Amino acid sequence: MRFDRELLKGTTETFILATVAEMPCHGYQLVKQLKLKSEGIFQLGEGTLYPILYKLEAKGWIAGKWDGGTGQRRRRVYRITPLGRRQLAARSEQWSELVRGMALLLGASTNE
Amino acid sequence: MNKHPKIEHSIATILTNCGLPMDRRTEVADELRDHLSQLVDAKCAEGMDEDQAIQTALAEFGSLAAIRRQLRKQQSVLDRRHVMADLRRYVWPLVAGCGIIALLVAIFAPAPASVSLRCLFGAIISVGVCGIMITYGVSAELLVYRLQRPRPRSEFHFQKSFCFWGAVVFGFFIFMASMSPLAIIVCGFFGQYAFLHSSPYVAPQLQAEAHWFLLRCLPTAMMDNPLRSFLLPLLTVLAGATAIALYERSRCVDEDEVADTFITE
Incomplete structure (x- = not known):
């Protein structure tokens, strides 16, 4: 399903925080996880993930660290920070309220 | 890691004029290269030949210009924040210094x-x-x-x-x-x-x-x-x-x- 661009604004950060909170992962893994967890509803443009990751890192919500030494592929693995967890909790709460409100509104309009 | 010219060219396209400092570019290049290589490997595992796999991987990766634009925007925010954070450190010494000047003038003028x-x-x-x-x-x-x-x-x-x-x-x-x-x-x-x-x-x-x-x-x-x-x-x-x-x-x-x-x- 294709979503309205306006509707998705500001949600990507929450997707990423929620995915990284579950387990530390690198970029490629993150995209796959996101797709898997959302049952294919959300699919990121893979390259556009990185500017968002760097933004979250700059905010201190996630922390990236290079893993893998000689002979292995070096990969930058992202983990959620305590600050990121707090942010995720706050956003989850807001989302729950938003979804509840929207469900009530849309439910009311379809019942009419 | 195998470096394919098409992948390297795409990475170079993203990083040209992206505004990132040199040391950061190397890291970002490594990260993008790793991502693209994994994508290509996955496509090859699905049965595509290498050229086709690279083509598809690059298509799935998204618009290179859009990625570059976002990196640039992100970096400019960071630059501004960095300069402002440095300046903030000067504010209190400045205020204190000015207070002292004001006091000295008030006393000794x-x-x-x-x-x-x-x-x-x-x-x-x-x-x-x-x-x-x-x-x-x-x-x-x-x-x-x-x-x-x-x-x-x-x-x-x-x-x-x-x-x-x-x-x-x-x-x-x-x-x-x-x-x-x-x-x-x-x-x-x-x-x-x-x-x-x-x-x-x-x-x-x-x-x-x-x-x-x-x-x-x-x-x-x-x-x-x-x-x-x-x-x-x-x-x-x-x-x-x-x-x-x-x-x-x-x-x-x-x-x-x-x-x-x-x-x-």
């Missing part, structure tokens, strides 16, 4: 000024000094920050750099000029003038200089001496901007070094 008038002079002068220091601080911070981050030579545009530094040097001149009567109200001209003429602690020579500068510099010198008021600042701006732009160019990294980092044919 001699008669005929009354105590309340001296306090007022002190406050005005300290605000002026604070403004001056902040302006110098911002200019110096920008200068150091920009020169500390070398860019690839191919991304250096002399005209752009010259215009940027020309504007900075010109801004400096305007700022210097603002210490004259043009910015009487803003800079607390009355306070400075009264202080300079009432205090015996200020050397007579300095008083004379300040007097000339404050009263005559802009309004009269422009008529009296066009060379000093127009040509000299203009030449200084041109020379200053050229020198800094050339210096910035000398800080850029050679093409070969960039090619080694991003493109391996």
Whole structure:
């Protein structure tokens, strides 16, 4: 399903925080996880993930660290920070309220 | 890790003019390369041949220009934050310094000024000094920050750099000029003038200089001496901007070094 661009604004950060909170992962893994967890509803443009990751890192919500030494592929693995967890909790709460409100509104309009 | 020319070319396209500092570019290049390689491996595992896999992987990766745009935007936010964070460190010492100046002026400025008038002079002068220091601080911070981050030579545009530094040097001149009567109200001209003429602690020579500068510099010198008021600042701006732009160019990294980092044919 294709979503309205306006509707998705500001949600990507929450997707990423929620995915990284579950387990530390690198970029490629993150995209796959996101797709898997959302049952294919959300699919990121893979390259556009990185500017968002760097933004979250700059905010201190996630922390990236290079893993893998000689002979292995070096990969930058992202983990959620305590600050990121707090942010995720706050956003989850807001989302729950938003979804509840929207469900009530849309439910009311379809019942009419 | 295998470096495929098409992948390397795409990474180079993303990172050209993306605004990231050189050390950061290498890291980002490694990360993007790893992602694309995994995508290609996955496509190959699905049964595609290498060329087709790369083509599909690049298509799924998204618009290279859009990624570059986002990286650039992100970096510019970080740059601004970095400069502002550095400047914030100067604020309290500045405020403290200005407070001390105000106090000293209030205590030591001699008669005929009354105590309340001296306090007022002190406050005005300290605000002026604070403004001056902040302006110098911002200019110096920008200068150091920009020169500390070398860019690839191919991304250096002399005209752009010259215009940027020309504007900075010109801004400096305007700022210097603002210490004259043009910015009487803003800079607390009355306070400075009264202080300079009432205090015996200020050397007579300095008083004379300040007097000339404050009263005559802009309004009269422009008529009296066009060379000093127009040509000299203009030449200084041109020379200053050229020198800094050339210096910035000398800080850029050679093409070969960039090619080694991003493109391996």
